[in-house]
Amino acid sequence: MAPSKKKKVEKEGGKKKAMITVEVKKKMIEKHERGMRVADIARFYNKSTSTICTILKKKENIRGLDAAKGVTRVSKQRPRVLEDVEKLLLIWINEKKRAGDNVSESIICEKAKALYVDLVSKQPGTSQENEDGFKASRGWFDNFKRRSGIHSAVKPGEAASSDAKAAEVFAAEFQKLMVFDCYLPEQVFSCNETGLFWKKMPKRTYLTAEENAMPGPKPMKDRLTLLFCANASGDFKVKPLLVYHSENPRAFKKYHVEKSQLNVMWRSNSKAWVTRILFVEWINEVFGPAVKEYLLENNLPLKVLLLMDDAPAHPPGVQDDLLEEFKFIKVKFLPPNTTPLLQPINQQVISNFKKLYTKALFQLCFEVTEGTDLSLREFWKNHFNIVNCLNLIDNAWNWVSKRTLNSAWGNLWSDCVLGHDFNGFDQELEPPVVHQILSLGEIMGLEVNEEDIEELLEEYGQELTTDELMDLHRDQRLEVKEEISSEEEDKRAQESLTSNEIREMCKMWEKVQHFVEKYHPNKDVAVQTINLFNDNTMSHFHQILKRRQKQVSLDRLLGKISDRRPTQNPSSSPSPSSSSLLSHLPHTNYDSFQRQSAG
Template sequence: MGPKKVSLKDSAEKKKRMMCIELKKEIIEKQEQGVRVVNLAKQYERSTSTICTILKQKESQQTPGTLTDEASGKPFKASRGWFENFKKSTGIHSVVRHGEAASTDIKAAEDYLKTFAGIIAAEGYIPQQVFNCDETGLFWKKMPRRTYITAEEKRMPGHKPMKDRLTLALCVNASGDCKIKPLLIYHSENPRAFKSKKIMKERLQVMWRANPRAWVTRQFFVEWVNLVIGHEVKKYLQENNLPLQALLILDNAPAHPPNLEEDILEEFRFINVLYLPPNTTPILQPMDQQVISNFKKLFTKHLFHCCSEVTESTNLTLRDFWKGHYNIVICLRIIDLAWQGITKRTLTSAWKKLWHEVVSGTEFERLEYKAAVVEEIVSLGKTIGMDMDEGDINELIEEHSEELTMKELKELQAQQHTEVLQEISDAEEAEEVISTSEIKEMLGMWEKLSDFIQKKHPEKVSTGRATALFNDTCMMHFRNILQGRMKHSSLDRFFSKTSADESEEGAAKRAKISE
């Protein structure tokens, strides 16, 4: 048998995908200048995994910070002068640098492990008493890039709903059994959906705050500590008969005051604050060890599940649901489902780098579990007509960390102003005073009346036009109200069912453990 022939097409394709050393240098330079991996993948039409491989190849070189050109043997040295200016101009508080800087960060992290262990031993903290929190962005209307909804939105002028971003601050203890109510920052104090649903912000499952850029500020963070974290930690410790002593671990984000303990109210002064060293967050910060990533995967899973359930039980298409019936109120309920759905195993495993003793061998988070969640998201996506694979989902999760440009922020504010102006309060009030039973009764009477006229009136043509006109101009309004309530009822059933299922699953697991 002769050698396998390679077609010209295959050969050309292979050459197209090959990356010369010059191109790799260019990618590394741009990444060191602050360009994100996901943006590099878009620019060079490669997968994010390919870009990451190139960057890792650079890290593996013998000379820190140097990349060797295998063809010429000449070392390529990446510039690092941009780093401090980049931090100052963007406000980024923690960036993992490569080469010598990365070695310094790793050494700082290793040294800190001894300091942390000493504090734990000296103060006698146990996992239930040690808490960690971190912030993350969430594009709550974003879809995978290859879906048809994303393609449609790119062609739309003006505001893009998928750019609508919020910021969440999440906090939990090392034992994973005390999840704190999250802090949520949005660009609107009172979104339109809050008014139509008569939402009382103090009853939300998050602490709601707002500013134009949807950023966590020091003021908001201190309020969260005093109004939420302090109360919930104190209640948890008392209910579990634990000493009134707690440790809150933070990174050096701008929103975290360096003197936070001075801002804590007197009744919560039992909470001590410990800061991680600069540039060690990706290495030591527990919330960065798959907790936030898993939260975003669960958020996406519940969102797709909601889409599937609602479109299946109504006449809504996915496009209808996404554009007209998925709002911030529904998003908040999905956030709560995702936060409550993070397993204790995930939360305890997150401490394996900072506090290894907390994690037993059987409690480490398994890769199979993470893969199963992504597979479920892909499967749900396909049931509602979206073309995607696991790579699309992982890319979507990474994109949640992107920041908005000033132009996009202005578009968001303009859109919010337009929505307020478009509200028709009289129509909403009229809808509220009519009960569902009254609408159903009236529609039933109209159906009988129109049927009687159609059968008994001699002027079939003229009466047919008259009843059709009356039906379209008068009765359709009430049918729309009823249909809208039925859609919201479908959403309520979805959330009730999901919460009940999770409660039953949790009870079953507890029963199994007790056996």
């Protein structure tokens, strides 16, 4: 009798056959359609050619699948609505993680059941029995966790509420530390993240009403994450870190934006939230150099304390990742569940920034509609983009006053607050900003009142509804497609450029370079400018030439190998040489294959 499947697996060394996810299958099909050979795809993914051929035969069916992350196949027994539940659940978990909230197994399962009921209720002809059909069992959760890789986001137990007692104890210890270690307010910094719906208006405006009435993705739900940081004296703000879900938005290309020249440190990932890697980059590339320069300019001791909460992006070992030149920076963490009570950046600084951002947004709308022929509706729909948003963020962060930043330390380090008069501060500051927003809205014919502005600010901290999660999911997919399309356009433009044209341009640049070096009166400025242009511009064209030269050399080598092969039998049909086959591969795919082969 033939051995069972289980025994066969044991005889082969106990290795379970690795299943290929739907996501990876789609990538295989995409590579093949871009010209990559079956054998090269098999080698790239370490699979047999027969497996790749089977996947390619079923490519039409696979393309039609819209599976959640990690799913290997979609069976008839697995309802489509469950796929949607898991996709939206991942977005929800990412949003919770972005906010620094803990999520446990029970919280995730409850949310999954709520999403399931909500989605099923939206389907026509739904019965109560269908709504109760998904139990979010332990088995489902284990499989979901394995497929999606959310282990780091799940914490044991329930998320706790604010711990007032721990906050009181920590504040007393913190004030003693400041005295004992002789820290000045200029040397103590606080940082924290916040989400921003950058294209969102109060609900009662006709722009929002039109947006909600339209089918499909809602740009007003587009969200980014900002990390703000300032010192306790309030006289120094650090360049913010901004994380978006797109690395190169189309507006950047349209307006020729240089990311290195922005007033924020621009980074991206698919979830648009701060990760440990991005946080460490910000500390070493922005925070460290900036505070060092600030202290030296003000003749202050090279000593800094950075206060932060225990969010996932701020792991305890972050101090070990500091570069050697920034070891003067010490990191201190707030106790769990004390952020709302103690974190200075959270004490009206972020809410004040969002008020000021809304004011800047209304002001921009007013200036555009007053100074051009555009209507507010047309400007909002066709012209307001992420580049405008970056200018508004810069304005709003600049408008956050020294007094706001200093008074924010009142709950934690009252001795550093100027005059110790921080009670009632918010009541003095907020009304003028809100009144300016309302005045601008009235001039533009927008029906908004003070409650609308407060509601808008509260929405930033509210949990996303099922419809909002669906909008986010659609937006992210659309943005990825647009980026791929933009990259393909750039690639076609590069391929239309001949190597001779690039060489001629390089020769002309060499002539200009020699002329400037010879005749410019300031040699240092000339050399610095030339090097900058070489690094930021000319290196791109040199890389194209280098890549093409490698391709030509390899094709010649493969051609020689092909010529040395024995002459084929005249009666047999000739097979194409490796050289001719490889020459049809796109450069990017083939270069990737070369690196894999070398590895």
